Amino acid sequence: MFSFLRGFFMPPPFEDPLRAYRADLARRTILALLAFEILFALWMAASVLPWGDLRLTVLLVMLAGTLCAGLILRRGRVALAGWTILLLYWGGLTAILLRGGVRAPAFGTFLPLCLLAAVLVGFRSALATAALSLLTGAGLLIAETRGLLPISPNTITPQSAFGAWVFIFGLSALLLALMSRETRAAMRLARQEIANRKQAEEALQHSLERFSSAFELSPLLMSITRMSDGLFIEANQNFTAILGYPREQVIGRRPADINLWADPADRERLRAELREKGQVTQMQTRVNTRNGEIRDMLISARTLDVEGEPCILIVGTDITDRMAAEAALRESEERYRLLVELAPYGIAVHQDGKIVFANQAGARLIGTESPQQVIGMSITEIIAPENLAAASERIRRMLQGERGLYPTEDVYVRLDGSRVPVEVIAAPFTFKGRPAVQVIVQDITERKQAEQALKESEARYRQLFEDAADGLLVLDAENNILDLNGRICQMLGYDRETLRGINAIELLHPEDLASKDHAAAYQALMRGETVLSNYRLKKRDGTYLPTELSTKWLGGNRFLNIVRDITERVRSAAELEESRKRLRELARYLQTA
Structure with missing residues (x-):
């Protein structure tokens, strides 16, 4: 019971x-x-x-x-x-x-x-x-x-x-x-209460010691002020180091005494939010340092009791460098935006094979004035079908880290179906937090036309060069043969490759080489004059061919020599001289008779 x-x-x-x-x-x-x-x-x-x-x-x-x-x-x-x-x-x-x-x-x-x-x-x-x-x-x-x-x-x-x-x-x-x-x-x-209280006191003491260590050694700015009169009762090392005040000049003084707040209204805003919510989180403000510098701060605060006295714990992070970096980043982004928008080259970003950004020049390259018409297009619609496989392979290898793939030439298809030759530079890029590819494209139509015209001009020049009746030699300043035509090979009896490997000085007759003023001739060439000179050139069989050289400076390290065979002229001159000699002898004989 x-x-x-x-x-x-x-x-x-x-x-x-x-x-x-x-x-x-x-x-x-x-x-x-x-x-x-x-x-x-x-x-x-x-x-x-x-x-x-x-x-x-x-x-x-x-x-x-x-x-x-x-x-x-x-x-x-x-x-x-x-x-x-x-x-x-x-x-x-x-x-x-x-x-x-x-x-x-x-x-x-x-x-x-x-x-x-x-x-x-x-x-x-x-x-x-x-x-x-x-x-x-x-x-x-x-x-x-x-x-x-x-x-x-x-x-x-x-x-x-x-x-x-x-x-x-x-x-x-x-x-x-x-x-x-x-x-x-x-x-x-x-007894249990006493033991619990003692344990709690020990735990509190350990907690206070840990808090004190964390307070002093924290990389953040930390301070404690009384709520009643605003006096600082504690400040950590980082607080005094960044603001430049010795600890004894902070403790027992108010923030206004050291002109802490760059804008005093921020302090009132902080206290008002503390009264309303009991804490403040991530409030941005600016403070004055001892040397007059203004630092940007991000502070959090909450109320706490220190020996029965209502106080405010403020924890701050110096974000001056971060703010400067963010401002520099914004300026850089703005400069980049202006560069992209005003660039004469087409600039686009494609992600997962789709165009997600294009500038005005890129839109004009494809045949429209609106970049919005380009956004969303697949790169398969833009790259010429016969080049698509090679372009895709280049992109894959580039994303795997291979270098030296760009710049390269390609062909794009405009919206009206016409084709445009382009030069492309591509690089990995991050667009809105995701991997992408940025391309810079230049319309090389005029360059291609110029290259074609140059090729045609060089072909015509080469034809004239090869078909010239006189021998042609292109020398550098050290008289190495850079180029020659077939006529000079016929004149001297050398094949083209053998003659190309010979220094032109080796072809000159030693007497002619010693008798000419080469320094004066070089100075005349540098003034743009054409220098005429007669040289005997050594043929393959060891005999010497009398020639007349017309030398012209082409610019840079190139000199054109037009070599004319004057064998007949020399023979005619010799015969004429012989005829004159006989006439003189005949005249002396008749005079004597």
Whole structure:
């Protein structure tokens, strides 16, 4: 039965350990009272009092009241359960004393009642119960002396007196045992509380040490100011280092005293947001340093108590360099945008094979004035079909890191179907956070036309060069043969490759080489003059061919020599000289005759 009652009177769980302890103590007290009341009632009924006696009736009422108190405790009403028992006991004792007066042993039951109040409700309740008991006794005494109570001399018998004292002593012993148990439990709780508090203090000390270390060694600017007057009470090393103030010039002063805020309105904005939200996150502001420099800061703040004083913890990040870098990046991006927009070359970005960006020049290259018409086109629509496989392979190899693939020439197809030769430079690129390819395209139609015209001109020049009636030699400043035509090979009897490997000085007759003023000739050539000279050139068979050289500087390190065979002229001159000699001899002979 008592096992059932132990579980039945179990109060609900409490988060507060002290309240849970008092509830458990009340439950144990109620169970002990029930056991005592049942045993005492049975003993009184069996050996002392008849069942109709008032005192036995009162005891049964107390038993019922204790059960009610247990039901109240089960609902978690600890104090109400205690007061229920106290009031029932007080009422029952008063009813008994109305018949026996203050001389009745039952008056002594008020003492264990005070102990019961101390156990169930607390010390103050015990004092109140004692005062109420004394007032009840005084009232009974007054009523008895005035004959107002129906007291008979035979009311108190030895048996009833003995029963009353048994009740008093039994209840007192029970309550003292419970109080002793409560005292030991309270001492255990106190020791546990002291241990917990000491552990908490040690943990707090460790936490303070860690906070202090983190505060001092943090790469962020950190400071603590009082909320009441704004005075700095702490600042870390980075705060003083970046702002340039020694620590002693910061602690005990206000931000206004060191002209900290570049815009004082930022401080008011910070305090207003702190009052409204209790913290500030990522607020951008500017502060003055000691040397007058203005630094950009990103600060966060929150309120905290320091030794009971409301304070503000401010943590700041110096973003001056980042802001400068961002400004430089914006300027660079703007310059890049202008460069791309105004560039005379087509610039485009393709991603996953689709055009995602094109500038105005790129749009015109494809045959439209609107870049929007190009965006979304596939590169397969732009690259000539016969070149598409090679272009795709180049892009694949480039994305794998291979170099030297660009610049290259290609052919693009315009929107109207016409074709345009282009020169393409491509490079890996990131567009909106994803890999892409940026291409720079130049229309080389005019260059191709010029190259074709140059080829035709060179072909005509080569034809004239090869078909010239005179021998042609192109020399450098060291007289190495750079180019020659077929006529000079015929004149000297060398094949082209052999003659190309010979220095022109080796072809000159030594007498001619020694007799010419080469320095004067070179200076005349540098002035743009044409230098005429006669040289005997060594032929393959070792004989020398008389020639007339017409030399012209072509610019750079190239000199053109037109070589004319003057063998006939030399022979004619020799014959003419021989004829003149004979004529002179004939004239002398005739004169002598």
